[in-house]
Amino acid sequence: xxxxxxxxxxxxxxxxxxxxxxxxxxxxxxxxxxxxxxxxxxxxxxxxxxxxxxxxxxxxxxxxxxxxxxxxxxxxxxxxxxxxxxxxxxxxxxxxxxxxxxxxxxxxxxxxxxxxxxxxxxxxxxxxxxxxxxxxxxxxxxxxxxxxxxxxxxxxxxxxxxxxxxxxxxxxxxxxxxxxxxxxxxxxxxxxxxxxxxxxxxxxxxxxxxxxxxxxxxxxxxxxxxxxxxxxxxxxxxxxxxxxxxxxxxxxxxxxxxxxxxxxxxxxxxxxxxxxxxxxxxxxxxxxxxxxxxxxxxxxxxxxxxxxxxxxxxxxxxxxxxxxxxxxxxxxxxxxxxxxxxxxxxxxxxxxxxxxxxxxxxxxxxxxxxxxxxxxxxxxxxxxxxxxxxxxxxxxxxxxxxxxxxxxxxxxxxxxxxxxxxxxxxxxxxxxxxxxxxxxxxxxxxxxxxxxxxxxxxxxxxxxxxxxxxxxxxxxxxxxxxxxxxxxxxxxxxxxxxxxxxxxxxxxxxxxxxxxxxxxxxxxxxxxxxxxxxxxxxxxxxxxxxxxxxxxxxxxxxxxxxxxxxxxxxxxxxxxxxxxxxxxxxxxxxxxxxxxxxxxxxxxxxxxxxxxxxxxxxxxxxxxxxxxxxxxxxxxxxxxxxxxxxxxxxxxxxxxxxxxxxxxxxxxxxxxxxxxxx
Amino acid sequence: xxxxxxxxxxxxxxxxxxxxxxxxxxxxxxxxxxxxxxxxxxxxxxxxxxxxxxxxxxxxxxxxxxxxxxxxxxxxxxxxxxxxxxxxxxxxxxxxxxxxxxxxxxxxxxxxxxxxxxxxxxxxxxxxxxxxxxxxxxxxxxxxxxxxxxxxxxxxxxxxxxxxxxxxxxxxxxxxxxxxxxxxxxxxxxxxxxxxxxxxxxxxxxxxxxxxxxxxxxxxxxxxxxxxxxxxxxxxxxxxxxxxxxxxxxx
Numbered sequence: 038x039x040x041x042x043x044x045x046x047x048x049x050x051x052x053x054x055x056x057x058x059x060x061x062x063x064x065x066x067x068x069x070x071x072x073x074x075x076x077x078x079x080x081x082x083x084x085x086x087x088x089x090x091x092x093x094x095x096x097x098x099x100x101x102x103x104x105x106x107x108x109x110x111x112x113x114x115x116x117x118x119x120x121x122x123x124x125x126x127x128x129x130x131x132x133x134x135x136x137x138x139x140x141x142x143x144x145x146x147x148x149x150x151x152x153x154x155x156x157x158x159x160x161x162x163x164x165x166x167x168x169x170x171x172x173x174x175x176x177x178x179x180x181x182x183x184x185x186x187x188x189x190x191x192x193x194x195x196x197x198x199x200x201x202x203x204x205x206x207x208x209x210x211x212x213x214x215x216x217x218x219x220x221x222x223x224x225x226x227x228x229x230x231x232x233x234x235x236x237x238x239x240x241x242x243x244x245x246x247x248x249x250x251x252x253x254x255x256x257x258x259x260x261x262x263x264x265x266x267x268x269x270x271x272x273x274x275x276x277x278x279x280x281x282x283x284x285x286x287x288x289x290x291x292x293x294x295x296x297x298x299x300x301x302x303x304x305x306x307x308x309x310x311x312x313x314x315x316x317x318x319x320x321x322x323x324x325x326x327x328x329x330x331x332x333x334x335x336x337x338x339x340x341x342x343x344x345x346x347x348x349x350x351x352x353x354x355x356x357x358x359x360x361x362x363x364x365x366x367x368x369x370x371x372x373x374x375x376x377x378x379x380x381x382x383x384x385x386x387x388x389x390x391x392x393x394x395x396x397x398x399x400x401x402x403x404x405x406x407x408x409x410x411x412x413x414x415x416x417x418x419x420x421x422x423x424x425x426x427x428x429x430x431x432x433x434x435x436x437x438x439x440x441x442x443x444x445x446x447x448x449x450x451x452x453x454x455x456x457x458x459x460x461x462x463x464x465x466x467x468x469x470x471x472x473x474x475x476x477x478x479x480x481x482x483x484x485x486x487x488x489x490x491x492x493x494x495x496x497x498x499x500x501x502x503x504x505x506x507x508x509x510x511x512x513x514x515x516x517x518x519x520x521x522x523x524x525x526x527x528x529x530x531x532x533x534x535x536x537x538x539x540x541x542x543x544x545x546x547x548x549x550x551x552x553x554x555x556x557x558x559x560x561x562x563x564x565x566x567x568x569x570x571x572x573x574x575x576x577x578x579x580x581x582x583x584x585x586x587x588x589x590x591x592x593x594x595x596x597x598x599x600x601x602x603x604x605x606x607x608x609x610x611x612x613x614x615x616x617x618x619x620x621x622x623x624x625x626x627x628x629x630x631x632x633x634x635x636x637x638x639x640x641x642x643x644x645x646x647x648x649x650x651x652x653x654x655x656x657x658x659x660x661x662x663x664x665x666x667x668x669x670x671x672x673x674x675x676x677x678x679x680x681x682x683x684x685x686x687x688x689x690x691x692x693x694x695x696x697x698x699x700x701x702x703x704x705x706x707x708x709x710x711x712x713x714x715x
Numbered sequence: 716x717x718x719x720x721x722x723x724x725x726x727x728x729x730x731x732x733x734x735x736x737x738x739x740x741x742x743x744x745x746x747x748x749x750x751x752x753x754x755x756x757x758x759x760x761x762x763x764x765x766x767x768x769x770x771x772x773x774x775x776x777x778x779x780x781x782x783x784x785x786x787x788x789x790x791x792x793x794x795x796x797x798x799x800x801x802x803x804x805x806x807x808x809x810x811x812x813x814x815x816x817x818x819x820x821x822x823x824x825x826x827x828x829x830x831x832x833x834x835x836x837x838x839x840x841x842x843x844x845x846x847x848x849x850x851x852x853x854x855x856x857x858x859x860x861x862x863x864x865x866x867x868x869x870x871x872x873x874x875x876x877x878x879x880x881x882x883x884x885x886x887x888x889x890x891x892x893x894x895x896x897x898x899x900x901x902x903x904x905x906x907x908x909x910x911x912x913x914x915x916x917x918x919x920x921x922x923x924x925x926x927x928x929x930x931x932x933x934x935x936x937x938x939x940x941x942x943x944x945x946x947x948x949x950x951x952x953x954x955x956x957x958x959x960x961x962x963x964x965x966x
Contacts (some may be wrong), residue, residue: 067952186764307921317903317907320903321907322905323911328904331903331904432900433902433903434901434902434903434904435902436899436900436901438900440894440897443897443900446900447898447900448729450900451727451747452727452729452747452749453747457729458729459729459731460731460732460733461731462730462731462733462734463734465731465734466732532900532903534903534906678864
């Protein structure tokens with residue numbers, strides 16, 4: 038005979054009726070959030086394959102529902118997975134009971150009852166309880182710094198108590214039922230409890246005051262009737278607490294259960310913060326009644342997605358733990374930024390312009406835009422975009438920028454490059470070299486030199502060696518007569534207007550020259566061309582030099598000797614994490630030496646400290662480039678390779694603290710050294 | 716209160732020595748044109764005074780019409796108006812006479828600020844000459860200005876020290892560079908607004924040039940010499956380095 042739903046419970050259907058007010062509380066709580074969130078700005082987003090309206094289906098399924106990013110921390114991930122999936126299965130089981138009661142769906146018969154309703158649901162409950170215990174002990178006794186710095190979120194203890202009670206009362210109700218009715222095949226937890234606790238005496242009909250006296254059960258349940266009452270208590274407590282749990286979701290950190298999948302579904306799956314480009318035409322238009330805010334000064338200047346970010350954030354601090362600024366004693370903590378914004382949102386301070394000052398200008402400009410925080414975030418929050426929006430406001434609306442960065446910015450504005458006080462002239466890097474100038478209709482590739490390679494002496498070698506490689510391979514290439522900057526530093530400093538001006542000048546020149554294919558030496562230039570120039574009408578086939586070298590190697594145009602050197606490769610953030618170019622540089626390195634990895638590599642790479650305009654920063658605290666260089670040197674590799682002039686300059690500088698030897702090289706320099714004469 | 720700031724558009728003053736070349740005894744025209752460094756300090760000082768004392772601020776320049784887009788930055792920084800006297804003379808007396816004409820035309824100027832020296836000619840002569848022509852007091856190398864009891868409290872900063880001065884009436888001050896007057900980056904809205912603000916173009920007036928003839932112009936040649944300084948005491952080494960750089964007139 039199958040299980041009888043609502044056994045020993047009079048008016049059990051009432052639990053379903055009680056669900057209505059609890060669900061109503063849940064809906065009302067979510068509605069309150071929606072009312073807050075909708076005060077953000079709507080954003081029209083481009084179509085993307087696999088997209089349903091604003092929803093990215095793949096991201097919804099993988100990052101949102103499966104929660105794949107949580108498992109980057111395996112222990113916490115598994116504990117969270119056990120809890121979440123355990124509760125999901127228990128919810129499904131409860132829904133099936135409901136369907137059985139209302140519509141007679143046969144869930145309590147045969148194999149399904151044994152293996153799903155009994156075994157699976159017991160397993161789910163046990164997993165959830167295990168996960169819960171792990172998280173409780175970890176938070177209560179071994180709390181990692183990231184959870185408490187700069188602030189710990191309250192509300193978890195009540196959640197743990199609530200969930201624990203739901204699970205325990207569920208098991209006890211099941212065990213009491215089994216103890217009275219006999220073993221339930223498959224319900225291994227219920228069976229064990231029924232057989233190995235005082236509940237066993239209920240089945241044996243041997244409940245006596247003596248038995249009760251030797252157990253932890255209260256004397257209330259000293260006879261059979263008492264045990265039936267005990268079952269009823271457990272059943273009702275379990276049901277009502279489960280309903281309370283649902284109602285509690287929107288009023289506690291549990292809201293992430295709903296919003297994390299939503300946030301993942303709305304997050305553009307392209308890596309990096311995706312700043313896009315700004316349209317300044319309304320500022321030119323004298324008829325325009327309203328001009329958009331430049332950056333964000335208050336919560337209503339952010340989009341819905343950003344406001345969902347702040348609501349979803351659990352303050353888990355994974356972003357804090359990987360942030361190069363936070364880990365080297367700077368004012369910035371991406372978690373701290375999220376906390377501040379979440380508090381403003383919760384307090385309804387949507388129009389409060391003290392927001393930027395609450396976050397602090399120092400923190401905003403300390404961000405290296407490396408996007409490590411985004412990568413680490415388990416709920417797909419875009420922290421860099423928030424920080425960059427605040428930065429845009431500071432520079433474009435309030436003219437605020439740190440002094441050194443301001444000098445670079447002014448130089449960019451005046452001279453179209455940020456290297457103020459440089460001792461290098463435009464043509465110095467190609468002194469004594471025959472470098473072809475790009476000719477319209479004749480040259481295939483534009484070799485884009487960029488500002489750092491032109492104006493920083495150490496980086497000039499990258500271009501010289503790349504010229505050697507291209508000549509060796511017989512590539513049709515040319516450079517611009519006048520060295521230019523893509524404008525990326527302006528964008529990273531937050532001045533979208535200056536970026537647009539510089540980009541539009543370049544696009545105009547490219548159009549005149551008929552440039553279609555570009556080789557870049559700097560990942561920042563590459564990122565600008567592929568992500569931002571295309572939005573301003575400049576669409577080109579752009580290849581980073583590390584990838585281009587790999588293509589030349591594969592096509593047999595480069596004849597290289599392999600050295601015995603061990604080479605440690607540092608992933609530039611704008612190449613690796615932001616553009617997913619991780620394997621090609623490694624393949625190049627492996628072909629000229631023995632590749633060695635740092636502990637933090639590929640998408641988890643640690644920034645050199647030079648991004649986000651912080652190449653021109655007077656760092657407080659530990660220097661980021663020294664931390665990264667130390668990590669590289671600790672691999673005992675002979676050479677540190679990279680594929681970004683800014684990384685090269687930062688690591689070269691960082692290594693001066695530890696060694697007088699020249700350790701850092703660009704990938705082009707290393708390849709050029711290994712070229713064999715044909 | 717009406718403040719006028721004198722600004723000059725010059726060729727890029729940071730062109731590396733190895734890349735610098737002359738054309739007709741002046742910096743080559745290929746170099747980007749920009750406002751002089753000290754002039755921007757003077758504009759920033761003017762904007763701060765304007766904001767503090769609700770003054771009006773006018774930028775006055777002597778130069779070519781092509782300079783207007785560059786000078787718009789000064790308006791974007793916070794000035795209300797630009798007066799450009801169109802002319803091409805390099806003669807300090809001619810420039811001063813034309814600036815005087817522009818100031819006279821404005822009529823109600825209380826304070827005239829200028830960068831302590833231009834970034835191209837490095838003479839630091841025009842503002843003194845202008846003060847003489849206007850019959851006003853000239854105070855060079857001013858770092859701070861405050862209005863006090865109807866007059867001015869002024870800090871003067873030189874290489875050897877500083878001193879505070881009090882002054883009543885109208886005057887011409889040359890402004891030196893200090894951290895407090897680092898020129899602001901114009902806000903984007905101000906850049907767009909600056910495009911709509913008035914630019915008054917005035918033809919230059921004839922005036923007598925100074926009795927000086929330019930015979931030749933030379934620029935420094937690149938010369939690499941390496942000298943190692945002992946580093947037993949870093950502080951002492953830095954002092955020695957500074958002394959040597961001063962002796963060689965690099966600073």
